[in-house]
Amino acid sequence: MPTRERLRAVLETSRFQHFITTVIVINAATLGLETSATAVERYGTVLTVIDHLALYIFVAELAVKLYAQGPRFFRNPWNLFDAAIVTASLLPTAGGLSVLRALRILRALRLISVVPSLRRVVTALLTAVPGMTSIVLLLGLVLYVAAVMGTKLYHATAPEYFGDLPTSLFTLFQMMTGDAWSDITREVMDEHPEAWVFFVAFMLVCTFVVLNLFIAVVVSAMEEEHAEESVQATAELGRTVLAELAALRAEVRELREQIPAARGSGPGTAANGRPGGDGAGSNGARGNGTGANGAGANGARKPATRKVAGRRR
Incomplete structure (x- = not known):
């Protein structure tokens, strides 16, 4: 299986989708905790690490999707939606663009593209x-x-x-x-x-x-x-x-082709499908009168018939 197809299969598995959903929920929770001054004072470093780690996971996911799907990546509107949200998170938040830090919470909207019901x-x-x-x-x-x-x-x-x-x-x-x-x-x-x-x-x-x-x-x-x-x-x-039926038909066709070949390739097979050795020993002896029954029994019966005929005369 090619690498792209293998990656595409991994991306579509339920385990991977559940993993991405968990990361989105955890990231949304950390962004909510950052609004609390007490939480930032106590766990500010941990929250920052989790936020950056989630962002790296999202970027890696998009990169893998882009490689696995190729040009089809841009035909899916949900992929473009995810790319726009992650790109907004990558914008610099220093100086006059510090207000863009609030846009990081948009990552929680990725649940819409991950959860099928939403x-x-x-x-x-x-x-x-x-x-x-x-x-x-x-x-x-x-x-x-x-x-x-x-x-x-x-x-x-x-x-x-x-x-x-x-x-x-x-x-x-x-x-x-x-x-x-x-x-x-x-x-x-x-x-x-x-x-x-x-x-x-x-x-x-x-x-x-x-x-x-x-x-x-x-x-x-x-x-x-x-x-x-x-x-x-x-x-x-x-x-x-239909694909399974086609596969079954191909298997049945192969079996039908193998059965006559197996019959015709047996050792000592006669034209009528019976073993040649038996036919030569029993049928051949009976037909030619050289077997036990043909030479002994049939040959002895003929003189006996003549004696009986002589007596009647």
């Missing part, structure tokens, strides 16, 4: 983006219309919530998330008792309709992703079964 979720979300575009436009239109109406109706009653269009947009967005929407509504209803119609209609449309459409699109994308993976798994299983 990878499926992110892939489904990215697949759902085109379908979510129309829903975002619909939500923006509803927010804009409601903000204009709220500004015109309640800017004098509650200027801190509906004083102008940007303030009304932020207030309605806050209400859409469910944050203190009842307090805002009651404050406006003290001056405008009929305001509940506006706010209830807005909450029903945005919270119970538009946001549920987001969920529906994401769930549909996840189902399609799961169905596609099932089809790929079935196709892979079919290819494996």
Whole structure:
């Protein structure tokens, strides 16, 4: 087996994936401990060593992947994702770029590319983006219309919530998330008792309709992703079964070719497949009358028949 194929097989093993996952989790924990002044004071050197060791492991993994996969490395978006995160960790953190030290925590995001379940979720979300575009436009239109109406109706009653269009947009967005929407509504209803119609209609449309459409699109994308993976798994299983059947057919064909050859190469084999020695000793003697039965028995019977015939005469 070539070296590249052997390395590729090692990279795809579950043990190696579990090892990389463990390194990512440990590195994320050490980066979290670095935010504690007490932990840095006591274990600062150990945390730094672990951080550098994890970075070296990630760089070595990417180098091995690049060598094993060749140009196919750049066709996999998850490989590019990992390369971008590791490259950001390699940037200098001194001087004006010291803020980049905070980007080291991005290494924890590598769990997305390592854990298959997380990878499926992110892939489904990215697949759902085109379908979510129309829903975002619909939500923006509803927010804009409601903000204009709220500004015109309640800017004098509650200027801190509906004083102008940007303030009304932020207030309605806050209400859409469910944050203190009842307090805002009651404050406006003290001056405008009929305001509940506006706010209830807005909450029903945005919270119970538009946001549920987001969920529906994401769930549909996840189902399609799961169905596609099932089809790929079935196709892979079919290819494996066909390969095994082809191997079995080749073995059966070889066995069929070996059986006649084994029959024809036996010692002393006659044309009819019986041993030649027996045929010469028994059948040959009987046929030619030179065997025990042919010369003794058959030859003695003929004179006896003549005596009997003579007596009858």
